[in-house]
Amino acid sequence: MSVERREVAPVAPPLPRGVVGNPRLARWVTVERDGTVTVRVGKVELGQGILTALAQLAADELDVDLAAVRMAAASTAEGPDEGLTAGSLSVANSGAAVRQVCAEVRALFVAEAVANLALDPDTVTVRNGTISDAAGSRRTSYGELAERVDLDREATGAVRPKPQHQARWVGRSVPRLDLPDKVSGRPRFIQDLALPGQLYGRVVRPPSPAATLVEVDTAAVRLRPGVRAVVRDGDFLGVVAEGEENAERAATALAAAARWHEEPTLPDEHDISRFLRAGPAESIPVPDPGHAGPAPTNPAPTNPGNADPGHADPGAAGRVVRRLRATYSRPFLAHASMAPSCGAARWAEDGTAVSVWSHSQGIHGLGRAIGMGLELDADRVDVRHVESAGSYGHNGADDAAFDAVLLARAVPGRPVHVRWSRRDELTWAPFGSAMVAEVEAGVDADGTVLTWSYDVWSQGHTARPGYAGSPGLLADTHRNRSRPTPPAVDPPARGGGGTTRNAWPIYTFPERRIHGHRALRTALRSSSLRSLGAFTNVFAIESFMDELALAAGADPVAYRLAQLADPRAREVLSTAAELGGWQRRGTEENVGYGIGFARYKDRGAYCAVLAEVEAVHEVRVRRLTLVVDVGRVVNPDGVRNQIEGGAVQATSWTLKERVRFDRWRVTSADWESYPILRFSEVPQVDVHLVDRPAELSVGAGEAAQGPTAAAVANAVADALSVRVRDLPITADRIVAAL
Template identity: 80%
Template sequence: MSTGSTHPPSTTGPALPRGLVANPRLSRWVSVGRDGTVTVRVGKVELGQGILTALAQLAADELDVDLAAIAMQAASTAEGPDEGLTAGSLSVADSGAAVRQVCAQVRALFVAEAARTLAVDPADVTVRGGVASGPDSLRTVTYGELTDRVDLDRNVDGSVRPKAVPESRLVGTSVPRLDLPDKITGRPRFIQDLALPGQLSGRVVRPPSPAATLTEVDTAAAHALPGVVSVLRDGDFLGVVAQDEESAERAAAALAGTARWHEEPTLPDEDDLSRFLRDSPTESIVVADSDLPDTQSDLPDAPNGVVRRIRASYSRPFLAHASMAPSCGAARWDGDAVSVWSHSQGIHGLQRAVALALGLHADQVSVRHVESAGSYGHNGADDAAFDAVLLARSVPGRPVHVRWSRRDELTWAPFGSAMVADVEAGVDATGAVLSWSYDVWSQGHTARPGYAGSPGLLGAAHRDRSRPVPPPVDPPVQGGGGTTRNATPIYTFPHRRIRGHRVLRTPVRSSSLRSLGAYTNVFAIESFMDELALAAGQDPVAYRLAQLADPRAREALSTAAELGHWDRRGTQDSVGYGIGFARYKDRGAYCAVVAEVEAVHEVRVRRLAMVVDVGRVVNPDGVRNQIEGGAVQATSWTLRERVRFDRWRITSADWESYPILRFSEVPQVDVHLIDQPDEPSVGAGEAAQGPTAAAIANAVADALSVRVRDLPITAERILAALDD
């Protein structure tokens, strides 16, 4: 409920959230039905992170309606705003700010119309549950009754300020997730459940290896099978369309049996990825360039008191998304226009990429988001959707539903790039860091649809081998970076040089994976901080605090040490405690993690104590769920996951060859939130990745007195480190 204030115009004319600059029309975001239902359309998509619930809370608070009156519509290119990607832990910060501003102005328009209807001053109008009343409360009018008289087909102007924190009813509370009832009861909701009228099933036959080219194929045998509607060859793209999934599977197997391919060994040596990355041609990315010589070895000791130089290298392998449900897509051609259903993180980018690949105008392509079983970046969603587009073109008017196999998902979806980082510090007599040099190498972290002028779609690359696929790029440093994301330490080091090296030769397909380069960079920086503390003979937490000025960072780190039972460190044999800390993208969520690890026959993470500061908390349970999920995934990456390949092809094609953390191995995860109601809200989805990895690595070193610098931390790598 809110009393009379219509939130007076701002005299300073605050800048609009960037989502509104690109999409200023109120009606693009909100519409009100005659029954009082408020339909809210956003450009961010539900990936299982609960974002639509959080945005609904913000909308309901600003409009003074009940949460049940809010209908969050799935993102669509035909309706709703273009907010770019749902990525980078930016949905609450960007879309949330836009929703608040839009709904504040919509409320003001309805209050003004209610005042005219009730013949009262707008300042005397009270709104509760979408019902407006005057000062006597005897006469009322609902949003639904006013909707035909309120014109939302106008631009937002920023003249109405969103509500102050004390006026919130729903924001800051753990309202139940809007999407969970369907998921708990098993009602069809996911794209795998999609059943469009007249729907057919499609399957794609992939090449046997990334560099393989098709030399011959006989389509007749597949076409002759019962239930087969179409068999398609388009360059090196092969696929079938059938009446049902079983028929499509049989036809795809028959087609694959007749295909002949030319293959070449183009992949790097899996066991020497650091050399591959360092020796490849690169683009340099300068993040910080202090007054250091070309190498720290040239830095004289006397001017700044450097008495010792310490250096180390850290690495990670290629990582798969490894979603529990393989990717899926659907499409239908109607004349020269195509409708697409996809669980893409960027439906507008997919729209433009499909148009680019097929020589269409973007308005000939419409894309609607349908949920899948989670996404951690650029997985196979866009590729599966384009598979459906190509197959559906051979059966006009009929929708084609394409499911990827587990093998497709684990061998053809883009991976998170392998990375290697070299770090060197010059320290004074107390062990404090005076100079810091950091170099990190990786392939690019963005090959999403439409990148670098390329469609960026697997099927598009296979159907036209004459168009070289550009190497993946990185977001700009000011946008968070990719290779260099979180490469800048949060600590107060006086001299620092930080450089990224984006590899321009990419035989292994890579793109965005949760947190991009931050997982590796935080793992490397925070592992090295522990090594520096050990060299200085200091407690790792105290060592960090001594070089940490940010008060919010200090609170998060100190609280994590307390809740993580840091005082128990060193009291149990084969049990170690480690800490990891970072502020995501240097401006997002603070996350501090204390890991409790037992290392006897194998490494077992017993507990993760996590302290998180995301500014103003919109939905506490939602934040905890995101942090816990990120921590469990990071634990799996740190202890288990590694893409395997030989010189020809990816060989980790199932759960046996690409193992992930089992339910029985999941640690206890305790998440403590530091609410900062006067600070802007930031996202939580990627904040836990790097700090969790570093905390586990540091805990293993504490338990075993041996440092593993190359992920994953397996028994074999621990034994190798013991032998060094």
């Protein structure tokens, strides 16, 4: 009897999600005859340096010099659809896709060189795009083989990316690819866009969210100098003109010629927490991120009150000797980008297709939403990304692009460039939702948490183009008042959630109940703002941890460490305390120290912040020390930049920012009524990285938001012995707390 032995081929690992959705290699990579490599991704440059990091990954997998890599701007016509550039996921998701694609491209070129030159496949080398035998006597290059290697094929997953120790570019702080133009002032932003034959558009907004157009006389406006079109579509009003000054003057005249009906529909700004809790709301179950699987979209509750079945201690409640509770809140927040939103569009002469230029975070979704709003096939909408000066989520970029589309339809064949005003940006772009959180803990005689109960309310954090079956574009709501905009929704739990993002504490509490509530009544238009609900949830959890520590007479850092099992978390937290000078706490009058900590989305970057605050006549953050663990660091300087920027912005949110409104309209329409942190108020920021080369890379862009807010709030409480639980922490609120 004979036994046949068969070799079992190793099972290829699953392809990265971006490659599964976009499997054609040619969609990602083009090799030119001069040896340069063009890489196209679905993620967009928002000033976070993502294209530089992805170029480093591509250069390593292809074995080419970084200077040979050209990162193309995202395009719906040419590049892969990777969804949104959001959630600190670009390095993790797009980085994995780029590595896989480039590894397969390299293998195809090596195979072609081996076949052409009869090279030994076991000794062939690739260096700076040159493929050669071991001795270097027979060689070719990517450029020489460019026309012979067909990349119009699907990725197979049969080629694995390189191990970390073979990296040449990853782990280095290489210069950012996008900075030379920005530093030298060369045109790069969408505000600088100048297309051949370009006209300029301006939109006349209603005077308030509920206002409807009664009448408008457009005749005189049409006769103004340079005016090429006056557009009215329902309550949407705008002008197109030669030259920006002509467009501005015509829009002013059009606004004066319009008569509107208004109603006071907004709630009381000073009682927004009650508004969120009082209305109808969707209940949001919160699975334990430590062991529960991904939750479906809008799932039904799986257990009463969302108690944690995996960690529940039936006897915990019986050992409680004291209960403490507190409520925390934040107001609506504006994106407050440095430059107002812009968009440009050009219709084909026959009106059957439109090209769009936008700084949207999701150009593919925007293209589909434009098609939905105009009943146009999505493949007739070509959207190209152009950078803007600042993007922190779903700002006015998509809306400005649709404004341009509507105005350009009146002048087919001519591109129309639309720029929003500062007032437009601060009053009409989507806001980050106001939020309120209620937390209660039952502790034992030593102050250790035995039971934890947490409820959080917000309006929801996603109203991006195409959400809830709606175009989700501002001008579309003005065109058709009979089609109301649905309330904002939340990303599913598997995407990090929205209202409940980071609502689950990382600490080892025996019994935990977490419950989210998404309000179904809309006060102001809300959508994604950097870190979504994590900012408020971490602020509330970490502020309450300080209150619990003080009630127990314990050191706040030691109190956290005693209830924290994750070793990476413990290292980040203890290192921040050591480097930030926690030992100096209590040694200087009117100076306080505070700590804040979280793991973003419970599976992303670990970030601990120690804030040093001086509080005399006003609160001044003197120094922030941040320690961050993002796994494998691709570009150290890029990670530090992201963390530093997030910390400074979070400081501004914590101390200053608040959307103001009355019963009729938003009133914080300029930098005086919506103040942000000034350069003279920016603290010293020290960022320290814990590099873990063996771990997967995760994003850094949103990790610092919540921990910074908590650290600053805790430092203020340490300095003044008074707790402010409602953001922003202004002088008035400190006095009220006193």
